[in-house]
Amino acid sequence: MMSALFSSLLDLEKSLIFTLIFFTICFSFLTLISPQIRNQALWREDTDVDLLYWLILPLLYETIYQFVSNRVLLAIHHGDARAVADFLEHGRGGIALLPVWAQGLIVLGISDFIQYWLHRLFHKKPFWKFHAIHHSAEEIDWLTSARFHPVNYLISFTAVSILIGLIGFSGKTFFILGSVNAILSALVHANLNWTFGPFKYVLASPVFHRWHHSSSEAERNRNFASTFPVLDLLFGTFYMPKGEEPFVFGAPEDKVPPGFLAQLAFPFFRTRKLESPTEDS
Ligand SMILES: [Zn+2]
Ligand SMILES: [Zn+2]
DSSP, X not given: OHHHHHHHHHHHHHHHHHHHXXXXXXXXXXXXXXXXXXXXXXXXXXXXXXXXXXXXXXXXHHHHHHHHHHHHHHHHTTTOHXXXXXXXXXXXXXXXXXXXXXXXXXXXXXXXXXXXXXHHHHTSTTTHHHHHHHHTOXXXXXXXXXXXXXXXXXXXXXXXXXXXHHHTOOHHHHHHHHHHXXXXXXXXXXXXXXXXXXXXXXXXXXXXXXXXXXXXXXXXXXXOOSSOTHHHHHTTOOOOOTTOOOOOBOOGGGOOOSSHHHHHHGGGSOOOOOSSOSTTO
16 A cells, blocks of 8 residues: 555656746747746746645645545445445546547536635635635746645545545546546646637736736636636636736735745744735835
């Protein structure tokens, strides 16, 4: 059991490093062609912090995911490991009859709907302090996509995956979901001026999500969807003014510390707000 977990964590770390190199090459190239912020340095002041989020925390999420889902699935299948393996391969009930791509689309739709509302919840007290970590970056690029406090990540992503998995979708759909999420999440944070034109309601674009990172609270409380902006359109939070782009990012009024460990501890301690927020800073 432990050796299986260790080897899966090793595989995960290898794929994180491979993806890191691949994304660095792709996004560096794309950013040269169509940057949203011109002359933004490829190595920011806090890139080292985001690298730690990228390389270390997924190991924790994977460990918790495997630990919880294995136990829950074994309990549901009365301890029958073979039945669990079959469930993971094919899914369960009527859902299992659908092709994997169709299951993947449904899972993407359900998870985006749940994550939209969880995201709105994390913009309110007392949850905001956990999510403020993600909004603390004042320069945004694709690597900012990794900057999530573990409490925020485990509730918004890991727990949602486990819950949807229990409905009966094949384990393969979660491979699709994980891959789509990783690529799209990096893309929407990238320093690109892409809006996706007439498809701006269909798929989240870099400009769509970068508005969500605006330092203005009114703009920050818009564009909550991870994948499908039509959710923001439906619930009145869509914001992409024609011909405009966001230029000032972050949440300086929350005084999130710059270090990795300090950020992990930040939500658990009381902090004093700035005396006169943002006006001259
Ligand atoms: Zn947010
Ligand atoms: Zn973001």
